[in-house]
Amino acid sequence: MSGPPDSHTVIGGPREPQPRGAKVRPGWPIDQSEAADRFIAAPRHLQNHDTRLWTLRQNRDRIAHGIEEWEELRELASQIKEHTLAHLDHYLEMFEANAKANGIHVHWAADAAEHNRIVHQILDEHGARSLIKSKSMLTEECAMRPYLEGFGIEVIETDLGERIQQLDDEDPSHVVVPAVHKLRADVAEVFSKTIGTDPNNDDVHYLAEQQRETTRPLILQADAGMTGCNFAIAETGTFVVCTNEGNADLSANVPPLHIASIGIEKLIPRIEHLGVFVRLLSRSALGTPITQYTSHFRAPREGGEMHVVLVDNGRSERLGMDEFWTSLKCIRCGACMNTCPVYRRSGGLSYGATYSGPIGIILDPTFNRTKYSALPFSSSLNGSCSNVCPVKINIHEQIFAWRRVMAETHEIPLMKQAMMKAAGELLSSPALYRAAVSGADAALRTLPKFIVYNRLNTWTRAREMPKAPDHTFHDWWKANREKTEVQP
Amino acid sequence: MRVGLFVPCYIDAFEPEVGISTLELLERFGCEVDYPFDQTCCGQPMTNTGCHAEAAATEALFVKNFAPYDYIVAPSGSCVHQVREHLTAVDQTEEVRAVRARTFELTEFLHDVLKVDAFPWAEFPHKVGIHYNCNSLRGIGLAQASEPNKPFYSKPLELLKKVRGIEFVQPSRWDECCGFGGTFCVFEPGVSAKMGYDKVSDHAKAGADYIVSADSSCLMHQKGCAERIGLPLRFIHIARILNGARQ
Numbered sequence A: 001m002s003g004p005p006d007s008h009t010v011i012g013g014p015r016e017p018q019p020r021g022a023k024v025r026p027g028w029p030i031d032q033s034e035a036a037d038r039f040i041a042a043p044r045h046l047q048n049h050d051t052r053l054w055t056l057r058q059n060r061d062r063i064a065h066g067i068e069e070w071e072e073l074r075e076l077a078s079q080i081k082e083h084t085l086a087h088l089d090h091y092l093e094m095f096e097a098n099a100k101a102n103g104i105h106v107h108w109a110a111d112a113a114e115h116n117r118i119v120h121q122i123l124d125e126h127g128a129r130s131l132i133k134s135k136s137m138l139t140e141e142c143a144m145r146p147y148l149e150g151f152g153i154e155v156i157e158t159d160l161g162e163r164i165q166q167l168d169d170e171d172p173s174h175v176v177v178p179a180v181h182k183l184r185a186d187v188a189e190v191f192s193k194t195i196g197t198d199p200n201n202d203d204v205h206y207l208a209e210q211q212r213e214t215t216r217p218l219i220l221q222a223d224a225g226m227t228g229c230n231f232a233i234a235e236t237g238t239f240v241v242c243t244n245e246g247n248a249d250l251s252a253n254v255p256p257l258h259i260a261s262i263g264i265e266k267l268i269p270r271i272e273h274l275g276v277f278v279r280l281l282s283r284s285a286l287g288t289p290i291t292q293y294t295s296h297f298r299a300p301r302e303g304g305e306m307h308v309v310l311v312d313n314g315r316s317e318r319l320g321m322d323e324f325w326t327s328l329k330c331i332r333c334g335a336c337m338n339t340c341p342v343y344r345r346s347g348g349l350s351y352g353a354t355y356s357g358p359i360g361i362i363l364d365p366t367f368n369r370t371k372y373s374a375l376p377f378s379s380s381l382n383g384s385c386s387n388v389c390p391v392k393i394n395i396h397e398q399i400f401a402w403r404r405v406m407a408e409t410h411e412i413p414l415m416k417q418a419m420m421k422a423a424g425e426l427l428s429s430p431a432l433y434r435a436a437v438s439g440a441d442a443a444l445r446t447l448p449k450f451i452v453y454n455r456l457n458t459w460t461r462a463r464e465m466p467k468a469p470d471h472t473f474h475d476w477w478k479a480n481r482e483k484t485e486v487q488p
Numbered sequence B: 001m002r003v004g005l006f007v008p009c010y011i012d013a014f015e016p017e018v019g020i021s022t023l024e025l026l027e028r029f030g031c032e033v034d035y036p037f038d039q040t041c042c043g044q045p046m047t048n049t050g051c052h053a054e055a056a057a058t059e060a061l062f063v064k065n066f067a068p069y070d071y072i073v074a075p076s077g078s079c080v081h082q083v084r085e086h087l088t089a090v091d092q093t094e095e096v097r098a099v100r101a102r103t104f105e106l107t108e109f110l111h112d113v114l115k116v117d118a119f120p121w122a123e124f125p126h127k128v129g130i131h132y133n134c135n136s137l138r139g140i141g142l143a144q145a146s147e148p149n150k151p152f153y154s155k156p157l158e159l160l161k162k163v164r165g166i167e168f169v170q171p172s173r174w175d176e177c178c179g180f181g182g183t184f185c186v187f188e189p190g191v192s193a194k195m196g197y198d199k200v201s202d203h204a205k206a207g208a209d210y211i212v213s214a215d216s217s218c219l220m221h222q223k224g225c226a227e228r229i230g231l232p233l234r235f236i237h238i239a240r241i242l243n244g245a246r247q
Ligand code: SF4
Pocket: A329, A330, A331, A332, A333, A334, A335, A336, A337, A359, A385, A388, A389, A390, A391, A392, A393, A395
């Protein structure tokens, strides 16, 4: 789904350059913390980002708490998804058969490369040189745009936020509001450089209108259209796309050729299940009862063609992972990002991945374990994400589990593991522990030092050290209670 | 009722008063309290970092120390959460499972097990904002977090309401994480500190003199943050208020 077009908050004053995302160094893990520090160092961006997303979270609370059966809906949605995933082969075949019966061409892609090849081939067969598309995290995941552009095919994003990101040559930072990390001034700058708007005019309506003006002819002339999919219904062979700008309908209906990229986890068994998810989706994402458009695609229109590409790209492997398979329940509402205190203060691009925030942390390592090995540590494990998730994914428990997997497969830095080994030895020996805590000189007793054994500097960089009292509880007990101690 | 008192490492080293208050409070309600002398830690620093194997010996020591008691009580929800939910690096023998099930956080022990209805000695004439450690809140249910559509309750608040003279203030993001997060605060220091600054500023804006919590770890982090940005807030563990501390 996509967010409202005019959700840019006003923060005036002199220009603050937009902090960019994580640095990618081949072979090295993404350092989310480093990128987050740069985001925090840009106070306007930080405040804008935190405020906008926290507002979405509050809107979500208000509307969700107005629905008496909210928690039951979440449970139901979770069960429907778990059932579907447990019988995914069955429902995929059902979907394929019914879609074909509706006159839809169905393709299967094992991975991103195959998806891109298939899309290119369909376009090629129709002599299509331009493609308009609505937002799709799956095509981001497949890096489809640069692939097609390599063949000289022009790709035009029609979702406003996604278009901003395309023109800025930057990934979306959020699954619902892709440019939420940008200030209006950033957008004005991007548009002035790319579509020739007045660089000093950052009025949202002006910017949105200019963008529409320049994109409209491209839309009208496009040879092919592409959408993603929010829900694919097995019993009917139809699929549903939810947007707030109606741009999926443009992409699907203006050109004669419609291609939809669908991750295999998007299946739900029956049309009657759709209502459960539609009630949850926009309420969780933006705090609105429903997206402006909930478009059902059933069959190609007269004289047109409709293609569906069902994409695996690691999903069936994920389905086989005991601790992580339920991450496939995700309906990409973004609620876990909106609520995440770390995400709100670091920006989606700091994760250096297609998926960011809490859901990103648990999905990304399935794509590249080494590259995303540090992400599970970019969380305070506070659990708010799991509580807002409309399909009840135990997100923070999966983040916790990923830490263990990273340690077991030696994907965490040797220094960190060595520290923990030392801490483990210290804390399992009463004598060593006592020596560390009750050192004769109280000034030497420093909290992070004995909890994590090292890294004293990172504590004091941003906080004052606690002052150690002149005795420990242990000393006190010894002095005051030991004689009367009751032996167990 | 024989209670084994678990004093987490940072309370032992930095807030012995919290340990003493917990002990005295339990004794006031007739518990026979013992402090197993060889105790160290619950293993959280290691498991929190993914290093479960490295936590096994510490977990085994915890179980050995606390197996003899009817209840194990700690003035720290975060450590109790670790014991209940994540003490899994050792074999799950009957003894281990029993220790895990019998471990309580102080306020839930007072509220659910002892069902305390008065603290006649307690008086705290100040404005306080309550801080909930996230493991205490969403992990062991000390209170109802704001996200689910479920009726609010708070065990610490219920207990504090019985204290004379106390006044409560409500920060706007009352259950947002303060950024301590165990080893998170040293591995992601920038975001952690920013979360801490925001948390203490929110309480200050609401008019709090004190931030009170059932977890010293968060308080220690917040205190460091408040001092760094120059906010005149004070911090106190709930055990001290319930045991009669006036400031
Ligand atoms: S994990 Fe849950 S909350 Fe996060 S985007 Fe997916 S469905 Fe929404």
